[in-house]
Amino acid sequence: MSCERALEVQAYVDGELDAAASLAIERHLAGCAECRELRAQLQELRTAMTKHARYERPEPEFRGRIEAAITREGAPKRVKSPAFWRGALSGAVATAMAATIALFVFLPSPSDRMADDIAAAHLRSLVGNHLIDVASSNHHVVKPWFAGRADIAPPVSDFAQQGFQLAGGRIDFVNGRRAAVIVYRHGGHVVNVFAWRDDGTVRPGAHRVNGYQLLSWKEDGLVLCAVSDMAPGELRTLSDLIRKES
């Protein structure tokens, strides 16, 4: 393959090009038979790999072995009980505790209208076209934008390095009151971080509403609530980042 744009064609087939670059390479493809042939070959190969390439999975008991090895690694060294019971007990206790924690953290509290309201606002922002009022990955642009529009100065930072890219901000209404919303993108997920002045009516915690994860906390006289369809752990990572930053 000698056309100098071969790598771009590959990037196009791999979905690595943005809209403008895709358009440019599509125009090139229309006039370059060599690159059209390359595209066809790449697609053929992808089809064959999807169909036939073998994804290797471990034996079902492998995961248990790994977990046991990690338990041994993390177990306090001074515990003197026999290894077998230690392993068996820690497994049982761990399972029981995990179940308790999951219930405690994710059980939706029906009284919490705020959580429902935020989940609804999140959904609205995704299906409508009002996700972002000010679109920028630069916090020096987004942060000043809130001045004069919100009665608070929410924490705004870009965490692109850690996988959470600042996408912009908007003003939204939650429970009848004005909230500043900072929008992040994480892979294909959108995260809305709502912020409003703490009036003591909301307790921080984690919720799950209609499949969305909500995680709220308080800092500097504000209530912040992150909501997304990401895994709870990922949401927590973002909230840790925001808290560390402010």
Next chain:
Amino acid sequence: MDDRRRRFEQLVLPHLDAAYNLARWLAATDADDVVQDAMLRAFRAFDGFRGADARPWLLAIVRNCHYTAASRRAKRKIVPLPEGDELPTDAPDPEASAIEADEARRLNQAIKALPDEFREALVLREMENMSYRQIAEVTGAPMGTVMSRLARARSLLRESWRLEVKEAAR
């Protein structure tokens, strides 16, 4: 269970299959040991993990464990068991036609025959659906190198695959 362990189970353990798949395609015979070693290292190093997506981070550790073990073996002049068909070969699927099964076998053989750095890029792209940036993160190579390795991997794969198709047709 402490918070650290719980976070590890939430963020890292779900990628065990990905770790195992990569290890199998890199190491063939001692994939189990490589993955266990990698998981323990990941757990020890977990406090230093500051990202959102643990998959590239974990796979980078798997890859390092594999290459460390391989070079240790080379230094001690331990000759690994003859590879033979140790690397992935498709188990016969009664549903699939003989031609389909044959095509699958040929493709997997061709992937297996690729040089390491091409094979790993291809596995990460096609089986893990990773972006160029993530592949760069796992392999420690610049993006440009990732792109050219992928291009090379695919053209080699195509050549050997086509050759086999011709031989099979004979």
